Amino acid sequence: MKNSKSLCVTFALFAAVTALAGCKKNKISADNYPSVAVDSDVEVTGLSLDGKAFLLDGEPFYPRGYIFESLLYTRDNLIKYSKDPAHEEFCTRQLEAQDFYFGEGKFGNNSGLDLARNWGANTIRLNVNQAALDPQNQYYSEDYVHMIQRAVQAAREKGFVVILTIFVAANRNIPQPMRDENPNSPLNNQVSFRACVKLGELFGHDSYIMLETLNEPWSPTRTDIGWQIYRDGGMPTSGTFRGVKFVGVNTIIKTLRKGGAKNFIIVQGLLMTFKGFPGGFEDPLDKIVYSVHPFFGDGSDLKAIDWDGNFGFMADHYPFLITAWQAKVSGGWCEAFGIHTPIVFLDYIRSKNIGMMAYALDIPFTTVRDFRTDPIVPTVLGDKCSTWAGRGTGEIVRDYFLSY
Template sequence: MKTSVQTLSKLPKRIPTGTWTLLLSLILCIVLAGCKTDEVPPLENENISSDTYQYNIGLSLNGKEILLDGAPFYPRGYVFESLLYKKENLIEYAQYPEYEEFCTRQLAAQDYYFGKGDFTDNSGLDLARAWGANTIRLNLNQGALDPQNQYYSENYVQLVRRAVSAARNKDFVVILTIFVAANKNIPQPMQDENPNIPINNPISLGACVKLAELFGDDPYIMLETLNEPWSPTRRDFGWEFYRDGGTPSAGCCPGVEFVGVNTIIQAMRDKGAKNLIIVQGLKTSFKGFPGGFVDPLDKIVYSVHPFFGDGSDPERIDWDGNFGFMAEQYPFLITAWGAPLAHGWCDEFGLNKPIEFLNYIDSKNIGMMAYALDVPFTTIRDFRTDPIEPTVLGNQCSTWAGRGTGEIIRDYFLSF
């Protein structure tokens, strides 16, 4: 698509790729097998496990191009953060005044995702579809997914399975990403269960292998090896530790054991996973990228999160240098982006910078996940009180919490 974001709302809407897939499958079924349309199984039961799906070709690669059922595919959708936390932890720590607001909001966000409780008529997944999404990204707790970790939770695994089923039953492609507890608003005991680390560690390995076991046979799911990694030491050495693993003797984490992405990918393939695997750059950038990431199936997709920050670092808007060159050479997508005005970038970069960004990724045919549908004042104003109100840029820089890129992202997605 080669058009300005300002004209997006005037463009005709396209039927989502997954909808065409379902329609074509029904037609072929009727013509070739004589089946009846009323025999198609319902798609609304969130308890259906992923191993009951009837698969088509799914996601694949053709050079640097991502394909869905053999046709070019540009993932566009929304991040959900509420699945990052164990429900039992949220219930427990909601009893403490200092954690009550955070925990009750996260519990409400889980209901919002599934369309339960106060959200039976306006689920997050349905809003994502109405706002042009073909893909959902779920942020996941690596500590709760690693069976060898003392904080592993079978209840959490089942929550993830239900969440994936809910999205897949609504015909979404799904991205699953392991996270550490980098959010400072998380109750301290929950941070202690999933400590912040710069790159993958043995717990990351266990979590990725678990996801491979659970979802490795679903070709409509992408698995992301770690959210927002950053170098634990000098950046040139950091790439090597990130790729190959090892134990640095200096930097932020001397003596800490890290597991290389190549080791993780091989372990996932050893479990039979056929998914596309997403690998992020270090701290929002692929500058200094040495190559050497290896997948036996040659199905790596690369990603960064090019948030604008507070405007103090002009390197953040060096899109060509940070990731544009990667999109020219490799399969690439952005798995989280948004620009709330409260972050402070507007005075330095200008109010039009988000529109420039969307036009830039459009010119490069880069898919994107918007952050987020269940975090207030990011893409949506507040799912609890304004469940269908996006944040808006307005006409001048402001730190007011209702200002952001939700509206222009929604219109951008709906133009496809």
């Protein structure tokens, strides 16, 4: 891949210094952030759009790749809670997964990034911790910020495009104290906002990086109102999150652009669908990419495989990218939808020219049997439904990616 122009680097440094100076004087909020002039004549390499089609360095680009989940957790927390017998297995595995990503420790000759490349990837998606990235949060961690910078650098040095996705700790397997540090939120809140701003400061100059505003948002109120709050910000007037102030995606995008960020910005649908989508998401650079996670579910709801209704119509009109997908046979969908449904799905997104990120290279029994084994082998779909966790779509995803 080409390197960005030196002027872009200078511009990014100026933007970061300006932003940090503002942070010292005033707390960052959605209503208060410095503006940096953007020179529209500066040539930008990396990702661009031709209508709704992706380009990389001016050539057609089909994003395909794998997710790494373990970088969602601060290393200090994993070390701390690995000493608790109740969380030892989870934390130890995540520590090993971080080593796997970087090719360190016992993975010195078997790194996750090299495996991703060998399995057909050109893009890496990293789940990142919004609380640890928020400079005003008590759980903000400079060590964590440095780990994310190092992770991005490692991927970029190997020629990958990188997606950075804001996450809350919704996973019930996470130790409760770690979940409390990064509590679940249905939509972007002030922590999400400031974490996005931080990512913009760190990586806004790199046009090979996409920023995803929030993983798997959902409406905390009636869906039509939820879409408006998700887009423009506001507070639900009923339900568990009544009176909670959320920051609109449009505010996040506007602030990132004022700070000089040039990245593609990925916006997911609510509850993994764009049904009821009202439009109105705005970006002065016209670099919004839309996304869903079309998991098949437990087979009890046919709407889960209504691909046209959930996202196909969006892919017909907008830049679109699936940022997470897998289909474990033990998930329950198989008996209802049939063992070959994943193959039909891959044929469908190929027909729509939709890129995809597979979940995940560091989570056993998703796309890999177990990253801690040697050799590392993918999960296999098989020819009949099964309750065994080792049955999954890793092999067909790998072969699908390698076919490009």
